[in-house]
Amino acid sequence: MLFNKRTERIFFWVFxxxxxxxxxxxxxxxxxxxxxxxxxxxxxxxMSLDYLVGRCGxxxxxxxxxxxxxxxxxxxxAPEYEAVNFWVYTFYICMIAAAVALIIGFLVLRTSGIYMxxxxxxxxxxxxxxxSDSIEFGGTDGLFIYVKPETSIFGLSFFDLDNPTHFYYLCxxxxxxTLIFFRILIRSRFGRVVxxxxxxxxxxxxxxxNIFVFRLMSYVIASAxxxxxxxxxxxxxxxxxxxxxxxxxxxxxxxxxxxGGMGSIYGAILGTFVYEGLHYVLEHxxxxxxxxxxxxxxxxxxVFKNGIAGSMExxxxxxx
Amino acid sequence: xxxxxxxDLKVMLETQGLCKYWGGLKALDDxxxxxxxxxxxxxxxxxxxxxxxxLNLLCGHYKxxxxxxxxxxxxxxxxxxxxFARRGIGRSFQKTNIYPGATCLENCCVAxxxxxxxxxxxxxxxxxxxxxxEIASEALEKVGLGARRDxxxxxxxxxxxxxxxxxxxxxxxxxxxxxxxxxxxxxHEESQLIIELLKTLRREYCIVLVxxxxxxxxxxxxxxxxMVDGQHLTTGSVDQVRDDPRVKEAYLGQGDEVF
Ligand SMILES: Nc1ncnc2c1ncn2[C@@H]1O[C@H](COP(=O)(O)OP(=O)(O)OP(=O)(O)O)[C@@H](O)[C@H]1O
Ligand SMILES: [Mg+2]
Numbered sequence: 001m002l003f004n005k006r007t008e009r010i011f012f013w014v015f016x017x018x019x020x021x022x023x024x025x026x027x028x029x030x031x032x033x034x035x036x037x038x039x040x041x042x043x044x045x046x047m048s049l050d051y052l053v054g055r056c057g058x059x060x061x062x063x064x065x066x067x068x069x070x071x072x073x074x075x076x077x078a079p080e081y082e083a084v085n086f087w088v089y090t091f092y093i094c095m096i097a098a099a100v101a102l103i104i105g106f107l108v109l110r111t112s113g114i115y116m117x118x119x120x121x122x123x124x125x126x127x128x129x130x131x132s133d134s135i136e137f138g139g140t141d142g143l144f145i146y147v148k149p150e151t152s153i154f155g156l157s158f159f160d161l162d163n164p165t166h167f168y169y170l171c172x173x174x175x176x177x178t179l180i181f182f183r184i185l186i187r188s189r190f191g192r193v194v195x196x197x198x199x200x201x202x203x204x205x206x207x208x209x210n211i212f213v214f215r216l217m218s219y220v221i222a223s224a225x226x227x228x229x230x231x232x233x234x235x236x237x238x239x240x241x242x243x244x245x246x247x248x249x250x251x252x253x254x255x256x257x258x259x260g261g262m263g264s265i266y267g268a269i270l271g272t273f274v275y276e277g278l279h280y281v282l283e284h285x286x287x288x289x290x291x292x293x294x295x296x297x298x299x300x301x302x303v304f305k306n307g308i309a310g311s312m313e314x315x316x317x318x319x320x
Numbered sequence: 321x322x323x324x325x326x327x328d329l330k331v332m333l334e335t336q337g338l339c340k341y342w343g344g345l346k347a348l349d350d351x352x353x354x355x356x357x358x359x360x361x362x363x364x365x366x367x368x369x370x371x372x373x374x375l376n377l378l379c380g381h382y383k384x385x386x387x388x389x390x391x392x393x394x395x396x397x398x399x400x401x402x403x404f405a406r407r408g409i410g411r412s413f414q415k416t417n418i419y420p421g422a423t424c425l426e427n428c429c430v431a432x433x434x435x436x437x438x439x440x441x442x443x444x445x446x447x448x449x450x451x452x453x454e455i456a457s458e459a460l461e462k463v464g465l466g467a468r469r470d471x472x473x474x475x476x477x478x479x480x481x482x483x484x485x486x487x488x489x490x491x492x493x494x495x496x497x498x499x500x501x502x503x504x505x506x507x508h509e510e511s512q513l514i515i516e517l518l519k520t521l522r523r524e525y526c527i528v529l530v531x532x533x534x535x536x537x538x539x540x541x542x543x544x545x546x547m548v549d550g551q552h553l554t555t556g557s558v559d560q561v562r563d564d565p566r567v568k569e570a571y572l573g574q575g576d577e578v579f
Contacts, residue, residue, distance in 0.1 A: 187445050
């Protein structure tokens with residue numbers, strides 16, 4: 001079975017049908033459709049981080065580097081005034097991001113714990129200053145994407161990326177696929193070793209596993225998906241900007257992952273929606289929203305042990 | 321040295337002038353030993369004698385300060401820690417070292433899968449592996465944990481966790497078993513079970529057994545080494561060692577003045 005927890009199945013069957021129908025209710029309200037789209041994109045990013053942090057035990061504060069890279073890469077490799085193919089460029093961007101992650105991961109994964117946090121942060125800050133200081137990449141203003149890709153496969157096109165509803169469905173599909181992908185990964189033989197390494201790396205080495213290789217593979221996979229999320233963000237708003245690479249982006253993603261329930265994968269969706277939902281509501285109530293947001297996050301993390309997903313599981317799972 | 325071994329025995333593992341220093345502390349000093357295939361080699365000595373350190377070197381967990389380790393006549397002290405297990409050198413730990421959050425079966429499955437392969441397969445489900453499960457269950461049966469296979473490892477008793485520890489080593493199908501006080505903390509019945517198990521295993525593997533339970537060591541060992549303060553005191557048959565006056569002295573707590 002793909003979902004071994006009842007809670008996860010319930011979440012799956014509530015969230016996706018609801019998300020599928022949502023644009024029908026919001027047909028006139030493109031603002032809301034766009035808002036939900038951007039939350040789903042970020043949820044995808046948080047999910048890739050959740051896999052690294054919660055599942056592999058690799059705590060990184062530099063994941064936003066790949067989020068930003070996804071955007072900048074598109075600007076770098078796509079011609080400026082010509083519509084390229086979305087799927088082909090998805091492949092390119094994921095592959096290049098994976099190659100970059102392979103090199104950076106090779107260095108970063110030699111450390112662990114607090115040192116790894118510091119080194120990932122250092123790499124991300126380097127990337128941040130590189131892009132925000134260079135004129136070719138538009139400095140702190142970033143860059144505009146003038147032409148969005150087309151999405152045909154063998155001449156058939158299902159999505160028009162300039163149509164917010166179409167883009168919404170593309171992002172929903174991406175989120176769905178990412179969730180299923182991680183579920184399959186975790187259930188696999190590879191996932192067994194990943195779980196083993198997370199729980200007891202020393203023992204796993206003693207059993208004969210080269211844990212570095214497993215960690216590196218996980219890092220590469222998560223980074224490529226993080227870059228994909230950044231690519232989607234860039235397509236939605238039509239620009240790239242160094243703030244995508246800022247450590248605060250990594251930090252808030254980490255908070256969402258913790259809030260949702262670290263390592264649960266689907267919790268990333270819960271955490272992102274709750275966080276962004278609160279953000280949206282508070283922002284409209286008071287200009288001191290940051291203060292209330294902080295207090296609420298602290299309260300929720302303390303109340304929900306193991307995040308929202310963990311608390312839901314405690315209520316819904318049969319006790320054995 | 322009065323090591324007397326018949327010539328048809330194959331040397332599986334050998335240490336030559338092996339040393340491990342922690343700063344100024346000589347945890348292990350110039351140890352040269354041979355471990356034979358299908359023999360059980362007991363290692364005894366007072367606390368802090370360096371027994372665990374020796375096993376940690378033999379399994380690649382620590383790198384020696386000096387000296388070399390030969391496995392099937394090949395020097396292996398420089399290879400990566402995980403490569404030791406791949407060469408068939410399995411080890412159990414003095415301090416229980418398992419996956420507490422996983423079931424007993426899953427604990428052994430991780431071990432079996434390393435040998436069976438497919439660990440880089442990100443699509444194939446881990447839950448539909450009949451053969452793998454069977455080998456893992458077999459290992460659990462061997463150590464008497466058959467009935468506990470689906471219980472989470474943190475929920476079983478300390479003694480049972482020690483049994484699981486051994487099952488995990490067996491599940492990797494090693495040729496060399498390095499066992500660090502496998503019976504410590506077990507009840508009498510469980511110890512008896514492990515002693516019986518070791519009796520059957522000693523003709524199949526090359527076993528290095530560190531154990532404080534003297535009766536068990538005397539009963540099981542083909543060869544016996546006594547260590548004191550990181551030094552090799554003597555190696556020989558059980559009878560030779562038992563009658564050695566130096567050993568008696570060492571165990572009376574005069575280890576330092578013996579030499
Ligand atoms: N990682 C380490 N760092 C520093 N000193 C260590 C380390 N590991 C072991 N030692 C020291 O090396 C010496 C030998 O320890 P070792 O654990 O090998 O003894 P032992 O014979 O297994 O004892 P016991 O019967 O208590 O298990 C001890 O003095 C110990 O304090
Ligand atoms: Mg010891």
